[in-house]
Amino acid sequence: xxxxxxxxxxxxxxxxxxxxxxxxxxxxxxxxxxxxxxxxxxxxxxxxxxxxxxxxxxxxxxxxxxxxxxxxxxxxxxxxxxxxxxxxxxxxxxxxxxxxxxxxxxxxxxxxxxxxxxxxxxxx
Amino acid sequence: xxxxxxxxxxxxxxxxxxxxxxxxxxxxxxxxxxxxxxxxxxxxxxxxxxxxxxxxxxxxxxxxxxxxxxxxxxxxxxxxxxxxxxxxxxxxxxxxxxxxxxxxxxxxxxxxxxxxxxxxxxxxxxxxxxxxxxxxxxxxxxxxxxxxxxxxxxxxxxxxxxxxxxxxxxxxxxxxxxxxxxxxxxxxxxxxxxxxxxxxxxxxxxxxxxxxxxxxxxxxxxxxxxxxxxxxxxxxx
Numbered sequence: 208x209x210x211x212x213x214x215x216x217x218x219x220x221x222x223x224x225x226x227x228x229x230x231x232x233x234x235x236x237x238x239x240x241x242x243x244x245x246x247x248x249x250x251x252x253x254x255x256x257x258x259x260x261x262x263x264x265x266x267x268x269x270x271x272x273x274x275x276x277x278x279x280x281x282x283x284x285x286x287x288x289x290x291x292x293x294x295x296x297x298x299x300x301x302x303x304x305x306x307x308x309x310x311x312x313x314x315x316x317x318x319x320x321x322x323x324x325x326x327x328x329x330x331x
Numbered sequence: 332x333x334x335x336x337x338x339x340x341x342x343x344x345x346x347x348x349x350x351x352x353x354x355x356x357x358x359x360x361x362x363x364x365x366x367x368x369x370x371x372x373x374x375x376x377x378x379x380x381x382x383x384x385x386x387x388x389x390x391x392x393x394x395x396x397x398x399x400x401x402x403x404x405x406x407x408x409x410x411x412x413x414x415x416x417x418x419x420x421x422x423x424x425x426x427x428x429x430x431x432x433x434x435x436x437x438x439x440x441x442x443x444x445x446x447x448x449x450x451x452x453x454x455x456x457x458x459x460x461x462x463x464x465x466x467x468x469x470x471x472x473x474x475x476x477x478x479x480x481x482x483x484x485x486x487x488x489x490x491x492x493x494x495x496x497x498x499x500x501x502x503x504x505x506x507x508x509x510x511x512x513x514x515x516x517x518x519x520x521x522x523x524x525x526x527x528x529x530x531x532x533x534x535x536x537x538x539x540x541x542x543x544x545x546x547x548x549x550x551x552x553x554x555x556x557x558x559x560x561x562x563x564x565x566x567x568x
Contacts, residue, residue, distance in 0.1 A: 232332065240357065241356075241360075243515075243552060244510070261480070261481075275528045296525075297525040297529065298525070298529060300521055300522055300524075300525035300528050301522060301525035301528070303527040304473070304477075304518045304519060304521075304522025304523065304525065304526055305476065305477060305522075305526075307477055307478075307515070307516070313515040314515075315356070315360070315515060315517065315518065315519070315556075316519060317359070317360055317519045318519050318521040318522065
């Protein structure tokens with residue numbers, strides 16, 4: 208087909224960087240998981256996504272711009288960061304409050320900080 | 332912002348966790364004070380509970396309060412007469428007659444989950460007017476949302492939202508509580524506030540519902556413990 212691009216062409220293809228005023232404003236929510244025992248990132252990811260999809264539905268979650276940031280998960284301190292847009296911070300925090308189990312482990316989410324940048328979360 | 336959770340059940344009142352576990356978790360989550368709620372048996376039980384609560388207060392360094400929850404009209408009338416001997420009087424909502432009686436009684440501090448096990452919201456505009464007049468706080472119970480799921484949770488959320496809308500219209504006080512029966516059911520105050528904003532409260536109103544209103548109730552407790560206090564609205568000069 209004429210419009211079928213080769214792999215090398217596809218790799219070169221990139222979106223232009225949006226103007227700051229056109230970009231979605233992001234918020235980062237840093238949380239701590241208080242639990243009966245240590246928990247794995249995979250359990251956290253599955254539980255959070257399932258809960259949000261159950262609670263807000265697919266359309267609702269699409270409006271949150273929700274993303275769990277894997278490389279900011281601190282297994283030792285059981286802290287993590289979730290990203291969302293600035294208009295849905297309250298929805299995301301409320302949703303995290305509804306998570307009561309990660310697998311078979313009972314948990315409580317404690318919100319540590321909400322910031323517009325990862326740097327603002329003061330991660331060490 | 333000083334946050335309080337004025338509805339927590341321990342192993343003494345049908346819960347799963349000890350007073351220590353509950354107080355420690357509440358402190359860890361950032362609460363300044365917590366009210367342990369019990370069911371009244373006799374004066375001896377009350378003395379034991381008061382001693383326990385004082386011990387927890389000293390050990391864990393968190394403000395603790397003693398609350399009794401009335402489960403029927405008889406119990407409500409009895410506890411209203413003994414009002415001066417404990418801190419907070421709660422009424423277990425769910426029954427229409429009891430919901431109405433609670434709203435009409437000025438001795439009552441909190442009407443807990445008025446929509447409990449109901450298909451409707453459990454409160455009408457008349458109850459809300461009485462609640463506003465008598466300063467009876469209508470509870471938004473997070474535990475109910477937490478322990479239910481799917482269709483039941485949707486109904487509960489709808490009914491809580493309906494009560495919040497009515498309470499706002501008639502200026503009845505709204506309070507956020509966990510209603511936890513285990514320390515794993517306690518929630519971060521931020522999460523409670525955010526949930527309240529999803530159900531119809533503004534952010535400021537939600538913050539007031541977890542900090543300012545409980546503080547007002549605590550002030551009333553202090554006032555009530557003074558010798559001059561006789562009953563709501565009546566005190567010796």
